[in-house]
Amino acid sequence: EGRVEVYHDGKWGTICDDQWDDRDAEVVCRQLGLSGNPKALSWAHYGQGSGPILLDEVECSGNELSLDQCKKSDWGQQNCDHIEDAGVSCDPFTGTDLRLYTRQMTSVLLRISHSFLSRLAGGRSPSEGRVEVYYNGDWGTVCDDGWTDLGAQVVCRQL
Numbered sequence: 001e002g003r004v005e006v007y008h009d010g011k012w013g014t015i016c017d018d019q020w021d022d023r024d025a026e027v028v029c030r031q032l033g034l035s036g037n038p039k040a041l042s043w044a045h046y047g048q049g050s051g052p053i054l055l056d057e058v059e060c061s062g063n064e065l066s067l068d069q070c071k072k073s074d075w076g077q078q079n080c081d082h083i084e085d086a087g088v089s090c091d092p093f094t095g096t097d098l099r100l101y102t103r104q105m106t107s108v109l110l111r112i113s114h115s116f117l118s119r120l121a122g123g124r125s126p127s128e129g130r131v132e133v134y135y136n137g138d139w140g141t142v143c144d145d146g147w148t149d150l151g152a153q154v155v156c157r158q159l
Contacts (some may be wrong), residue, residue, distance in 0.1 A: 001089035003046040004028055006054050008065065008075050012053030017042035023062035023072065029090035031066045041087035048082035056080055075121035120155075131155050 005012050017040075025038035056078035062068035119139070123129025131142045 001041075001046070001087070002088045003044070003049055003085050005049060008054050011052055011054070013084065014049035015058060015086040016053050016056040016078050017084045017086040018080065019057050019059050020086045024058050024060045024067075024086070025088040025090070026062045026065045027060040027067060027070060029087045030064075032090065034090035036090045039089040041059035041089065042084065042085050044085045044087075046085075046087040049085045050082070052076065053078045053082065053085075058086075108128050127156075 004015050006015060007013075017048045020040050020042055021040055022040045025040040029036065054075055055067070056073040058067065058070055058072045060067070072079050119132050120126065120129035121132050132139050133142060
């Protein structure tokens with residue numbers, strides 16, 4: 001779950017929530033390879049982004065494989081402020097948090113962002129170790145209550 005951001009022409013930017021609904025969320029979740037109950041959230045529910053607002057008036061039917069295939073405004077053409085940043089929840093389990101999950105699809109790179117970074121520490125190689133997150137200026141560990149392979153896959157894809 002988090003704010004939806006797209007990468008276009010060398011920049012990350014947000015999507016305006018005009019026309020944003022659960023059909024759009026379904027496409028975002030599908031594009032990211034996530035299952036669950038897609039839910040569209042509006043009015044910067046996950047916080048306001050920064051930088052450009054790259055898409056507006058996104059109208060998916062819900063059957064598309066990526067946002068590329070949905071009806072939408074031209075890149076950068078919008079009439080919004082960041083208070084209207086679109087968000088999604090693809091969460092199949094209540095209380096599970098899937099943040100900063102990134103996946104490359106066709107020509108649009110998409111991410112769900114919630115303002116923190118992660119790293120692996122204390123492992124024998126850069127691809128293993130304790131999961132730590134950087135939030136509000138500090139690095140901290142992640143509790144393993146409810147931790148599953150799905151959470152590990154998210155972190156690995158994020159790195």
